[in-house]
Amino acid sequence: MKTIYFHLMPYPELPADFQQKHRSVWVDIDPSLFDPNVGNRAYNAYIDQIEYAAGLGFDGIGVNEHHSNGYGMMPSPNLIASILARSCPDIAILILGDSVALYNPPIRVAEEIAMLDCISGGRIIAGFPVGSPMDTAFAYGQNPATLREKYYEGVDLIRAAWAADEPFAFNGNFTKLRYVNCWPRPIQRPSPPIWIPGGGSVETWSWCAEKNLPYLYLSYFGYKAAEQSMSGYWEAMGEAGREPNPFAAGFVQFIGVGATEKEAYDLYREPAEYFFNRSLHVYAGFADPPGYKSVETVRAGVEGMVERAAREATQRKMAPVKQGSQSKLTFDEMVEKGYVVLGSPEQVVEKLKTIATDLNVGRLIALCQFGNMSSDLAKYNAELMATKVLPEIREMFESEWKDEWWISPSESRVRMAEGVPT
C-alpha cells in the first residue's frame, strides 16, 4: 500500500457566515475575501507541513490544481512541486495534477513535468485530470462539450513528446504543432508514471483500463461514496482483460488520528466542519455545465463529486428549518457517512484496511490537513499517521502484486537538500 500525504492548500480564514452570505467558494468567490498576508502565512505553513510529512515516512507527497477556489490555492501545482523537488530529496512527488486541456499548447505540461523530473532526479508522478467543471468550463472558459476530447488529445501529445527520440509534427483537432520537441526530457523513461484522477465519469474507467493507467477516485465523501465508482472501474478493468491489481487504483480520504477516539473527535471537529460547511459551499449552477458529462455518464445516472456537494448544500439550504435541525452538515454525520476517518491509531488502521480491501485500492491519498486546521495539529496528525498507522498498512498488497506505476528515481541523482556536490 502506498500512501501519499496530499495537500489542498485551503484558504484558512473564510468568514463564519460564508455559507449564508456568499454564493460559492468556487468560480465567483468574492475576491475581497482573499487577504494576501493570510496567503503569505498559509502558503509557507502548508509547504512546511508537506516538508515535515515528507520526513516522516509517507511514500509520497502530493499537490493539485484548482482555480478561483477558496479551498484549493494552487492554480499551479508545478510551482509548489518545484519547491518540494529540492527540499524533499527522497520521496515521490505526486502532481494530481495538471489539467491538460487548460494548457495551450499542452506541450507546456510535458516540458514542466520533464523539468521537475530532472530537478527531482526522477521522482515525479504525473496526474492528468480532465479537471472539474468549475476549473475548466467556468474559471478557464473551456467548452464543456469538447473538453474531454481535448484532454485525451493533450495526454496523447504529452506521452508522445516524452517518448519521442526525434522532433515530430502533431496534427490534432485542438493542437497543431509543426515541431514537437520536449527539451528537457524526463529522467523516467519512457515517461514518469501517469495516474488519472477522476470524479466518477463512466468513460474514464474504460479509458484508464484501455491505456493501462491507474485510476484514482477523487471524492471528499469518503469510502462509502467510492464504492459505486470503484466497482464500476473494476468492472471496466475486467472487461478490458486487466488484472485487479490494487496498485491500479486509489482513493482520497480525510483522516484524523488522535491518541484516543475522544481526542480525535475533539481535535478534528472544527477543521472538518470548516471544510464541509464553508470550503465546500459550491453554487449548484457551476457543478454540471451541459456537455461536461458524457452521455454514458448521464445515462448511468452517476453524479460527480462537486455536483453532489452542491446538490446537498442546496437541499440543506432549502429544507424547512425544523426545531433542533440545522442547515449545516454535522460533524457526527461526516464521521458516520465516512467523509472523515477518525479515531485512535488502531481504529484508523482497522478502518483503512477494511476500505482498502473492500475497494481493492493500493493507493491512499491521505488528506491529513483539511479546513482551517492549524499547522501544529496538521503535523501532529501527520506524525501519528506516519508512525502509528502507516507501518500497519504498508505491507498490504505488496507481496501479491507488482506496482508497475511507481517512480524510478535515478540512483546517481543529486539529493538537493544536501547541496550540490562539488
Place this chain on the structure above:
Amino acid sequence: MTGAGVISESLFRGQPFESHVVGDGPTVGYLHGTLGVASAVPFLTATASTGLTVVAPSLPGFGSSEPCSDLRTLFDWVCAASEVLDLVAVSGKPCVASSIGAMLALEVAAVRPDAFEELVLVAPFGLWDDAQPVADPFGVTLGVQRELLTVDVEKTATFFENDPSLDADGKISETVQQYQARSTAASLIWPIPEFGLSSRIHRVTCPVTLIWGAQDAIIPVDYLERFASLLPNVVGAHIIEDAGHLVEIDRPDEVAQIVSKAFNR
C-alpha cells in the same frame, strides 16, 4: 409530434436527423433556439395557419437528430447549418431563426448572402457589449435556466420535464436527449457568444425583421438596436411584451403574425 405535421428523417453526414414540416403553402424555414423544435410547436402551427409551410430541421444534437462529434468550432457549425438548409430545401427561401439559430443564420448569410431570401430573427446571439453583457444561461441551475428562457415557464415543460407517460427507460432516453440539446446549445455559445460577427454582419444583405422579448433575461433588449445599426437591410423591428428570450415560445401567435406579414408582402 402531435400537431406538428410530418417529421421526416434524412441523413446528415451519414447520421439521421429530423425535420418537421407543417402547413400547406409557400415554404419558410425555422432554425430553432436553445431548446430545439419541440417546444416551438405552437409557433409552427400558428405560422402554418397563416398559409405558409414551415420546414423546421432539428440541428445535430437536438431532438432526435444525432449529435455530430465533428462540430467543434463555429466554422464547423456554419458549414453544418448551411448543409442542413440545403438538405431540407430551405436555402434561398425566407426563414425565421431564433436565439442560437438566429446567430447561425446570420453567420451563414455572412458567408453565403443568397442563403435566405429574407430573415425574421428572434433575439440572436452574436454581439457583445461590456456595459450590458449577455447573461450566462448555462452557469446556472436548471430551474434558473428555465426562468431565463421564457416568461411563462410552463411553455418549456416538454424540454425541462419528463413525459409522465413514459416508462423508466423512456424517461432516461428523454433525459439524455434533453441533456444533448443543452450540451449542443451551450457548446455553440461557450464561453461568450461573440465570435466576430460584427466584422462580417454587413454581408447579410437580405431583408431582416428583428423581434425581441421585452423581458429577455439573457440578451438585453437594447441589443435590438445594436443589430439594427449593423445590419444593412432591416425592414422591421418589434419588441414583444410579456415575452422572454424565446419569444416564439412565449408568444407564438404574435410572432407568427409578424412572420406572416413579413413573408407575405
